[in-house]
Amino acid sequence: MSRNDVDSATGQNSSVNRIDQYRRHFVGGSIAAAAGLALAPGLILNSVQAKPDDQAVSNKNRWGLLIDTSKCAEGCTDCVTACNKKHGLNPVHGELTDAQWIRHVTLKNKQTGHQIDMPMMCQHCEFPPCVDVCPTGASFKRKDGIVLVDKHICIGCRYCMMACPYKARSFVHEAHTDQVPDAPRGKGTVESCTLCVDMIDRGDGTTACAEACTSGAILFGDLNDSNSEISRRLSSEGGRQLRAELSLNTGVRYQGL
Amino acid sequence: MNIRRLPRLLLTATLLLWSIGSYAAGNYSGPDRDENGNIVPTPKGEKCVEPTDVIRANHMKFLLHQRDQTMHKGIRTKQHSLKECINCHATPDENGKIARVFDEDSKHFCASCHQAASVKLDCFECHTDRPEDAFSLQKLPADHAMSERLAPAASRKPHVVLNSQGQQDEQK
Secondary structure (H helix, E strand, C coil): CCHHHHHHHHCCCCHHHHHHHHHHHHHHHHHHHHHHHHHHHHHHHHCCCCCCCCCCCCCCCCCEEEHHHHHCCCCCCHHHHHHHHHHHCCCCCCCCCCCCCCCEEEEEECCCCCEEEEEEECCCCCHHHHHHHCCCCCCCEECCCCCECCCCCCCCCCHHHHCCCCCCEEECCCCCCEEEEECCCCCCEEECEEEEEECCCCCCCCHHHHHHHCCCEEEEEEEECCHHHHHHHHHHHCCCCCCHHHHHCCEEEEEEC | CCHHHHHHEEEEEEEHHHHHHHHHHCCCCCCCCCCCCCCCCCCCCCCCCHHHHHHHHHHHHHHHHHHEEEHHCCCCCCCCCHHCCCCCCCCCCCCCCCCCCCCCCCHHHHHHHHHHCCCCCCCCCCCCCHHHHHHCCCCCCCHHHHHHHHHCCCCCCCCEECCCCCCEEEEE
């Protein structure tokens, strides 16, 4: 029903009524617009929205992890197990040659005996050395900050493994036939933590390791979003980069070290 | 050359080319079919995402394009995704088994055709040749290997998986 219909139905002086209607419309519209302006940034920033399948990722997001090692239980390998299971990383010859996307690292202060258990994975640097050295362009950083290996282009030269200060990458030595659908991997290519890129693209808003961590030591989030929990915790509690002196601006930050 | 022999020569040449062509076409069998001419293993969907002649001639181009879009831009549309090809075409046979690409004389949809056409298939050296359903319904060796890592070697038992008909298969 249009406004004109209302006028004729109520039988009021239509010209005055119409001005009133325009005023109301204008005032109401401005309030709505102002409210929208005030709310919209928060709304957009607060939700981890599922990206439409046909839309490319953008640098609006920078995905990262915050790992509180003080919450890591001694000897706990839940995140490593979950990662291995999700990506079908099956043992072949043991730790020397098997792929490790997350390594369980134990640091011990010999003087005091104080011990820290922590997970180590690709740190998803803003300036990744592995990308700098890759001769084919297989090692690359996605616009949303995730560092990946395009195994279609990888020639298995392993320069990136040498360049990585975190020892985060593994070489696939064996032919595999038991890959899982979301983690293609094959002999002769280098691989590392993908930050569960398939889950991020689906809009799950978490990673396999963060999901599996029962003590809440691993937090996944958007570092570019100042309202995300990871950004709020980093700004209130702080968090350090490993090998910060290399100025790589890592996407994975640690607390409790 | 005697101009009167030209039609005969042309006819001979045409017949020769036609016979070579039909011989090659006869050898190119396409995907495996049952006696009624239906593709086996039976695809899940009703029809392909493209007309048959288009997908037959261009599937590698579609997949190559999609691969770069997905890898570098995170575009994960389903129409030309290898995962969706597999989800639809790698279905269990009458015994509930899903054919594997690297089996000898494989009945896998991709492999059967590529073997007939003698074209090497690289996709499945990294990508899985099994559909997502298989991973959610069955306990596949991927899980088996993990439990093996967690269990001491001495206590390893033969791995038992259920096929889609609920019977037990034994694997090594």
